[in-house]
Amino acid sequence: xxxxxxxxxxxxxxxxxxxxxxxxxxxxxxxxxxxxxxxxxxxxxxxxxxxxxxxxxxxxxxxxxxxxxxxxxxxxxxxxxxxxxxxxxxxxxxxxxxxxxxxxxxxxxxxxxxxxxxxxxxxxxxxxxxxxxxxxxxxxxxxxxxxxxxxxxxxxxxxxxxxxxxxxxxxxxxxxxxxxxxxxxxxxxxxxxxxxxxxxxxxxxxxxxxxxxxxxxxxxxxxxxxxxxxxxxxxxxxxxxxxxxxxxxxxxxxxxxxxxxxxxxxxxxxxxxxxxxxxxxxxxxxxxxxxxxxxxxxxxxxxxxxxxxxxxxxxxxxxxxxxxxxxxxxxxxxxxxxxxxxxxxxxxxxxxxxxxxxxxxxxxxxxxxxxxxxxxxx
Amino acid sequence: xxxxxxxxxxxxxxxxxxxxxxxxxxxxxxxxxxxxxxxxxxxxxxxxxxxxxxxxxxxxxxxxxxxxxxxxxxxxxxxxxxxxxxxxxxxxxxxxxxxxxxxxxxxxxxxxxxxxxxxxxxxxxxxxxxxxxxxxxxxxxxxxxxxxxxxxxxxxxxxxxxxxxxxxxxxxxxxxxxxxxxxxxxxxxxxxxxxxxxxxxxxxxxxxxxxxxxxxxxxxxxxxxxxxxxxxxxxxxxxxxxxxxxxxxxxxxxxxxxxxxxxxxxxxxxxxxxxxxxxxxxxxxxxxxxxxxxxxxxxxxxxxxxxxxxxxxxxxxxxxxxxxxxxxxxxxxxxxxxxxxxxxxxxxxxxxxxxxxxxxxxxxxxxxxxxxxxxxxx
Numbered sequence: 001x002x003x004x005x006x007x008x009x010x011x012x013x014x015x016x017x018x019x020x021x022x023x024x025x026x027x028x029x030x031x032x033x034x035x036x037x038x039x040x041x042x043x044x045x046x047x048x049x050x051x052x053x054x055x056x057x058x059x060x061x062x063x064x065x066x067x068x069x070x071x072x073x074x075x076x077x078x079x080x081x082x083x084x085x086x087x088x089x090x091x092x093x094x095x096x097x098x099x100x101x102x103x104x105x106x107x108x109x110x111x112x113x114x115x116x117x118x119x120x121x122x123x124x125x126x127x128x129x130x131x132x133x134x135x136x137x138x139x140x141x142x143x144x145x146x147x148x149x150x151x152x153x154x155x156x157x158x159x160x161x162x163x164x165x166x167x168x169x170x171x172x173x174x175x176x177x178x179x180x181x182x183x184x185x186x187x188x189x190x191x192x193x194x195x196x197x198x199x200x201x202x203x204x205x206x207x208x209x210x211x212x213x214x215x216x217x218x219x220x221x222x223x224x225x226x227x228x229x230x231x232x233x234x235x236x237x238x239x240x241x242x243x244x245x246x247x248x249x250x251x252x253x254x255x256x257x258x259x260x261x262x263x264x265x266x267x268x269x270x271x272x273x274x275x276x277x278x279x280x281x282x283x284x285x286x287x288x289x290x291x292x293x294x295x296x297x298x299x300x301x302x303x304x305x306x307x308x309x310x311x312x313x314x315x316x317x318x319x320x321x322x323x324x325x326x327x328x329x330x331x332x333x334x335x336x337x338x339x340x341x342x343x344x345x346x347x348x349x350x351x352x353x354x355x356x357x358x359x360x361x362x363x364x365x366x367x368x369x370x371x372x373x374x375x376x377x378x
Numbered sequence: 379x380x381x382x383x384x385x386x387x388x389x390x391x392x393x394x395x396x397x398x399x400x401x402x403x404x405x406x407x408x409x410x411x412x413x414x415x416x417x418x419x420x421x422x423x424x425x426x427x428x429x430x431x432x433x434x435x436x437x438x439x440x441x442x443x444x445x446x447x448x449x450x451x452x453x454x455x456x457x458x459x460x461x462x463x464x465x466x467x468x469x470x471x472x473x474x475x476x477x478x479x480x481x482x483x484x485x486x487x488x489x490x491x492x493x494x495x496x497x498x499x500x501x502x503x504x505x506x507x508x509x510x511x512x513x514x515x516x517x518x519x520x521x522x523x524x525x526x527x528x529x530x531x532x533x534x535x536x537x538x539x540x541x542x543x544x545x546x547x548x549x550x551x552x553x554x555x556x557x558x559x560x561x562x563x564x565x566x567x568x569x570x571x572x573x574x575x576x577x578x579x580x581x582x583x584x585x586x587x588x589x590x591x592x593x594x595x596x597x598x599x600x601x602x603x604x605x606x607x608x609x610x611x612x613x614x615x616x617x618x619x620x621x622x623x624x625x626x627x628x629x630x631x632x633x634x635x636x637x638x639x640x641x642x643x644x645x646x647x648x649x650x651x652x653x654x655x656x657x658x659x660x661x662x663x664x665x666x667x668x669x670x671x672x673x674x675x676x677x678x679x680x681x682x683x684x685x686x687x688x689x690x691x692x693x694x695x696x697x698x699x700x701x702x703x704x705x706x707x708x709x710x711x712x713x714x715x716x717x718x719x720x721x722x723x724x725x726x727x728x729x730x731x732x733x734x735x736x737x738x739x740x741x742x743x744x745x746x747x748x749x750x751x752x753x754x755x756x
Contacts, residue, residue: 046596048426050694050695051497051694052497071683073595075594076597079597080597091701092683092684092699093683093703119500120500121501122497123501123504123505124497189574189575193574196567202584215453216458217424217454218422218454220580221579304450305450306469317427324470325471
């Protein structure tokens with residue numbers, strides 16, 4: 001796909017501009033990795049890791065976008081991204097906020113109503129922008145960007161689905177190659193190998209553990225051996241052609257006990273029943289409350305503060321959040337990871353699947369793996 | 379090592395408290411991944427990826443630290459971290475800033491001089507803190523934390539050195555297994571395999587490319603084949619027992635041309651000459667200017683805005699930054715990655731090594747690999 005075709009396929013430009021009009025904005029400035037990669041088609045890893053290396057996308061109400069990047073990221077921005085107007089600054093010598101102010105001045109937007117994404121903007125950069133543009137009215141851009149990203153295009157859905165399918169198949173294959181007596185690290189290494197072999201750009205995350213370690217998120221896999229009777233859990237994701245996945249699966253070492261079978265059955269039934277309710281108009285919090293009530297009825301406690309989240313293209317969590325205070329009504333083309341989780345004693349039960357909200361029935365996209373029964377390491 | 383031994387080995391508590399005294403602080407609040415993991419001994423990955431899941435470390439002038447984490451990270455914080463006083467909040471239901479205010483109130487510090495790390499604190503959270511603690515005087519904690527982290531303890535140096543050695547050996551072995559006609563992705567996959575096989579917790583980053591792709595930072599390795607004559611570059615790092623590495627190496631596919639030999643020789647000579655000047659009292663900017671002048675003399679342009687950076691335990695860049703405006707004088711026990719880089723035509727030359735500043739001669743820790751000549755894929 002050429003750049004303009006990619007842009008049209010991956011961003012709902014019209015909806016974005018309409019939201020800007022409704023909010024009476026002159027210009028919108030994206031600052032977060034998820035929003036700048038969404039709007040530019042280019043993911044700049046150092047934006048997260050080297051935090052003064054800001055990357056910004058400026059979207060005026062009318063006319064072309066500008067992509068502001070540190071000069072050492074210019075070749076990547078031009079080669080991968082679809083924004084033609086790339087404005088660079090030199091780290092340490094120039095201030096990225098000054099570069100932003102220059103771009104806004106050139107476009108005659110420095111006295112306008114400027115929406116800036118605040119949730120990734122540090123207090124120091126925000127103050128600098130206020131001082132540099134005294135004539136501008138700064139308002140948060142977050143609601144508009146969060147809403148635009150939450151509704152996926154068909155091309156986005158396809159990419160996110162493919163990243164999920166790759167991860168599922170890789171992990172299933174790695175687990176088939178693993179046996180009692182292997183260490184957590186052995187299993188993790190095989191998962192990575194199978195992910196890369198299937199074409200992953202890179203591994204995003206592997207959280208993995210057996211027994212008590214099922215309680216710990218993203219702890220490095222260690223020397224603990226898989227012992228018969230151990231419960232086993234992994235939350236994992238790859239990046240494939242720039243798109244991310246986020247899935248969790250469970251297993252048991254040797255044959256499961258009756259209690260393990262029953263608890264897993266509870267987990268999966270409540271997850272599936274929650275998913276069945278994911279229809280347009282249902283509020284995010286209703287799903288949370290539904291899962292919580294069902295767990296309570298069955299005598300287990302939902303200890304997590306949420307049971308799911310919208311799926312960004314790159315990584316992390318985005319709206320809607322399936323938590324008790326989120327009143328967002330579901331809409332078709334939202335893509336949501338559903339991960340109810342409960343703790344019993346020193347073990348945690350947790351699976352995670354990728355669900356597409358449609359006009360009719362919700363569709364589970366991460367369906368490569370039949371999760372009716374616990375996977376058995378044997 | 380038990381928790382108190384680890385804490386004593388990895389944090390220079392006395393220097394930190396003395397800096398706090400000099401600045402007249404009642405309490406210091408760390409907010410960034412690098413500072414909270416430094417002070418707690420626990421790295422919480424979701425702190426970076428799920429940004430409203432704040433993790434905070436509260437260091438009062440006297441008495442014990444408090445570690446504030448989202449409740450779903452509590453098992454990890456208690457099992458891996460060394461701070462006994464763990465205070466949790468429930469995501470969505472509670473505000474992490476409110477949890478911080480409660481902790482400060484309980485300690486009688488809510489009307490004091492509170493230093494907060496601002497470079498990771500968003501404008502929304504900062505405003506919330508100002509409103510929640512109207513009697514407190516907020517000042518930036520960044521200089522104190524940056525300075526404390528910049529001076530490594532012997533245990534930190536050993537861990538960072540081991541992570542570097544692991545990465546060097548893994549990559550050298552992977553490159554030995556690679557040949558003309560392999561793709562960039564083949565080489566990257568082997569690098570990952572060799573890193574994990576040697577015990578890496580995970581791969582932190584692999585930036586890799588041949589020919590024109592040497593210009594692009596952290597672009598996913600693609601289907602481009604290694605063709606005879608291609609210059610090849612990779613910047614890579616692992617996490618090993620929680621500690622990070624950051625190294626870059628170069629190669630050529632088949633025998634190098636005379637020009638490639640000469641340019642590589644320039645690169646390495648300037649890097650080594652710069653390293654030789656890394657003695658206590660020398661300012662960071664002097665190193666930058668020295669490398670820049672030498673490149674200019676030899677007719678190539680230093681295009682990067684810096685030629686190195688301090689090495690955090692976890693990832694990213696920290697002080698000192700070897701850039702034209704950093705006046706920090708070098709001190710013994712600073713550990714600095716030195717990576718001068720230049721572009722000639724459509725190719726970039728770049729190696730990166732880990733250097734320890736001592737009372738006497740600087741010491742290159744990433745010395746497993748003899749970099750006198752370009753590595754040859756054959």
